[in-house]
Amino acid sequence: MLIGERLKALREHKNLSQGDIEKRTGLLRVYISRVENGHTVPSIATLKKMARALEVPMYQLFYDGEKPPGPGIPKIGGDGWGSSACDARTFAKFRRLFSRASESDRKLLLVMARTMAANRERTRKPKS
Numbered sequence: 228m229l230i231g232e233r234l235k236a237l238r239e240h241k242n243l244s245q246g247d248i249e250k251r252t253g254l255l256r257v258y259i260s261r262v263e264n265g266h267t268v269p270s271i272a273t274l275k276k277m278a279r280a281l282e283v284p285m286y287q288l289f290y291d292g293e294k295p296p297g298p299g300i301p302k303i304g305g306d307g308w309g310s311s312a313c314d315a316r317t318f319a320k321f322r323r324l325f326s327r328a329s330e331s332d333r334k335l336l337l338v339m340a341r342t343m344a345a346n347r348e349r350t351r352k353p354k355s
Protein backbone atom coordinates (compact mmCIF):
# COMPACT_ATOMS: atom_id res chain seq x y z
CA MET A 228 0.00 0.00 0.00
CA LEU A 229 1.24 3.45 -0.79
CA ILE A 230 1.39 5.75 2.22
CA GLY A 231 -0.28 8.63 0.36
CA GLU A 232 -3.31 6.52 -0.49
CA ARG A 233 -3.57 5.38 3.13
CA LEU A 234 -3.34 8.96 4.46
CA LYS A 235 -6.04 10.11 2.06
CA ALA A 236 -8.32 7.19 2.98
CA LEU A 237 -7.94 7.89 6.70
CA ARG A 238 -8.55 11.62 6.18
CA GLU A 239 -11.67 11.00 4.10
CA HIS A 240 -12.93 8.37 6.57
CA LYS A 241 -12.80 11.03 9.29
CA ASN A 242 -14.52 13.57 7.01
CA LEU A 243 -11.56 15.95 7.13
CA SER A 244 -10.41 18.21 4.32
CA GLN A 245 -6.81 18.87 3.38
CA GLY A 246 -7.39 22.32 4.88
CA ASP A 247 -8.32 20.73 8.21
CA ILE A 248 -5.09 18.72 8.15
CA GLU A 249 -3.18 21.87 7.23
CA LYS A 250 -4.54 23.63 10.33
CA ARG A 251 -3.81 20.67 12.59
CA THR A 252 -0.28 19.99 11.35
CA GLY A 253 1.04 23.32 10.11
CA LEU A 254 1.91 21.63 6.80
CA LEU A 255 0.89 23.40 3.61
CA ARG A 256 -2.19 22.07 1.83
CA VAL A 257 -0.23 21.76 -1.41
CA TYR A 258 2.32 19.55 0.40
CA ILE A 259 -0.47 17.36 1.82
CA SER A 260 -1.87 16.98 -1.70
CA ARG A 261 1.55 16.02 -3.07
CA VAL A 262 1.93 13.35 -0.37
CA GLU A 263 -1.56 11.95 -0.93
CA ASN A 264 -0.99 11.75 -4.69
CA GLY A 265 2.37 10.02 -4.34
CA HIS A 266 4.50 12.89 -5.64
CA THR A 267 6.34 13.36 -2.33
CA VAL A 268 7.52 10.83 0.25
CA PRO A 269 6.93 12.19 3.78
CA SER A 270 9.53 11.97 6.54
CA ILE A 271 8.88 10.13 9.80
CA ALA A 272 8.40 13.47 11.57
CA THR A 273 5.74 14.42 9.00
CA LEU A 274 4.02 11.05 9.42
CA LYS A 275 3.91 11.63 13.18
CA LYS A 276 2.22 15.00 12.59
CA MET A 277 -0.26 13.43 10.20
CA ALA A 278 -1.10 10.59 12.62
CA ARG A 279 -1.65 13.12 15.41
CA ALA A 280 -3.85 15.26 13.14
CA LEU A 281 -5.88 12.21 12.10
CA GLU A 282 -6.09 11.11 15.76
CA VAL A 283 -4.82 7.60 14.99
CA PRO A 284 -1.84 5.66 16.29
CA MET A 285 1.10 5.78 13.90
CA TYR A 286 0.92 2.07 13.06
CA GLN A 287 -2.47 2.65 11.40
CA LEU A 288 -0.75 4.62 8.65
CA PHE A 289 0.89 1.35 7.58
CA TYR A 290 -1.58 -1.30 8.76
CA ASP A 291 -5.09 -1.87 7.50
CA GLY A 292 -6.40 -4.30 10.15
CA GLU A 293 -8.91 -3.73 12.93
CA LYS A 294 -6.63 -4.85 15.78
CA PRO A 295 -3.04 -3.69 16.33
CA PRO A 296 -0.46 -5.99 14.76
CA GLY A 297 1.03 -8.56 17.11
CA PRO A 298 4.53 -8.16 18.53
CA GLY A 299 7.58 -9.62 16.86
CA ILE A 300 8.52 -10.38 13.30
CA PRO A 301 6.12 -12.49 11.27
CA LYS A 302 7.37 -15.99 10.53
CA ILE A 303 8.25 -16.83 6.98
CA GLY A 304 7.04 -20.20 5.91
CA GLY A 305 5.05 -22.16 3.43
CA ASP A 306 5.60 -21.36 -0.20
CA GLY A 307 5.97 -17.59 0.26
CA TRP A 308 8.98 -15.48 -0.66
CA GLY A 309 11.85 -16.05 1.72
CA SER A 310 11.06 -19.67 2.46
CA SER A 311 14.07 -21.05 0.58
CA ALA A 312 17.83 -20.73 0.95
CA CYS A 313 17.99 -19.23 -2.54
CA ASP A 314 15.68 -16.37 -1.43
CA ALA A 315 17.84 -15.78 1.66
CA ARG A 316 20.98 -15.52 -0.50
CA THR A 317 19.23 -13.12 -2.89
CA PHE A 318 18.08 -10.97 0.02
CA ALA A 319 21.63 -10.91 1.45
CA LYS A 320 22.98 -9.74 -1.94
CA PHE A 321 20.36 -6.97 -2.11
CA ARG A 322 21.23 -5.89 1.43
CA ARG A 323 24.95 -5.66 0.60
CA LEU A 324 24.31 -3.76 -2.62
CA PHE A 325 21.87 -1.33 -1.03
CA SER A 326 24.33 -0.60 1.78
CA ARG A 327 26.87 0.57 -0.82
CA ALA A 328 24.40 2.72 -2.77
CA SER A 329 24.09 6.43 -2.14
CA GLU A 330 20.97 7.84 -0.50
CA SER A 331 19.78 9.37 -3.78
CA ASP A 332 20.25 6.05 -5.60
CA ARG A 333 18.24 4.21 -2.92
CA LYS A 334 15.45 6.77 -3.20
CA LEU A 335 15.44 6.40 -6.99
CA LEU A 336 15.19 2.61 -6.70
CA LEU A 337 12.30 2.90 -4.23
CA VAL A 338 10.41 5.28 -6.52
CA MET A 339 10.94 2.91 -9.44
CA ALA A 340 9.78 -0.09 -7.37
CA ARG A 341 6.66 1.78 -6.20
CA THR A 342 5.84 2.80 -9.77
CA MET A 343 6.29 -0.75 -11.03
CA ALA A 344 4.14 -2.14 -8.20
CA ALA A 345 1.40 0.42 -8.84
CA ASN A 346 1.43 -0.36 -12.58
CA ARG A 347 1.28 -4.07 -11.81
CA GLU A 348 -1.72 -3.57 -9.53
CA ARG A 349 -3.51 -1.53 -12.19
CA THR A 350 -3.02 -4.24 -14.80
CA ARG A 351 -4.10 -7.02 -12.40
CA LYS A 352 -7.42 -5.42 -11.42
CA PRO A 353 -10.34 -6.85 -13.41
CA LYS A 354 -12.16 -4.25 -15.46
CA SER A 355 -15.85 -3.95 -14.64
